[in-house]
Amino acid sequence: MAWSNAGPDHPKYHFKMPRFCVARRLAVAISLAVFAALSPAQAASAADTGQTAQDIVSAGRLRMQSQRLAKLYQQAGMGLQAGQALKQIDASVGEVDAEFGRLARNARKPGVQRILARSQVLWQEMRAALRERPAPTSTERVNQLADELMLHAGKLSMQIEAEGDTPVGRLLDLSSRLNMLSQRLARLYLLAQAGNRSQGVVIDIEQARKEFATGLQELDTARENSPASRDAIGLAKNQWIFFDSAISRLGVADRGDGLAVQNVVTSSERIAQVLDQAGAQYATIMR
DSSP states (O other): OOOOOTTTSGGGOOOOOOOOHHHHHHHHHHHHHHHHHHHHHHHHEEEEEEEHHHHHHHHHHHHHHHHHHHHHHHHHHTSSSHHHHHHHHHHHHHHHHHHHHHHHTTTTTTTHHHHHHHHHHHHHHHHHHTTSOHHHHHHHHHHHHHHHHHHHHHHHHHHHHHHHHOHHHHHHHHHHHHHHHHHHHHHHHHHHHHOOOOOOHHHHHHHHHHHHHHHHHHHHHOTOOOOOHHHHHHHHHHHHHHHHHHHTTTTTTTTHHHHHHHHHHHHHHHHHHHHHHHHHHHHHHHH
């Protein structure tokens, strides 16, 4: 495939975040039409599968937002489109609250209860930390909480996905993990640009970079893909070119490499958008 030389700010790469409430209404309408043709037992099974898919999506978004919010907080502290980053944090805090609300039905499940409760505690701590003015101490605290929430939300996603146990469920979880990795990579890159070139940060960047590239290839070649999910993955691959190029120059580029930083900031947001779209398509296939 021939890649375009257009940068990540080119109009062809401008996307809008999906309107989740509209998508949810459409999914409900489709589900009702399908249920009408099923027996009561089949309809109940389909409803359970659809709810499991939605729960995987919600847990995946918690995992992704843990890293994205920390990235945006780091970005604001560095003065990189700080006003916009703070507005995005405010909007995303409400989205995370809503995802926990959707997952509340799992609160009494033995295999999920403890992990969900711990994730909620971590989120409330992170939520409070995000209200503070960005500073070295508060940024360190946000980063710590982000990684703890990421780990617990990952366990939550795996536990829920095990209930579905379908190939598409695996792809749904993988797409959400890649979404998290894109945000984690951007956050670690910004940390390095801010002066933290420690061995731990450098190693984490390389590991996340390799895992993302491998996982994106797995998603792209999955036979369960629909035309819509394949299109979304193709857009993610386009953005990954600019993202990966910037990361690859980290060791040799000057810390004032504004173009590389801008590419990471913009491409990471657009990768989040299109991988969320791919995840929504996998969730639709599961229903």
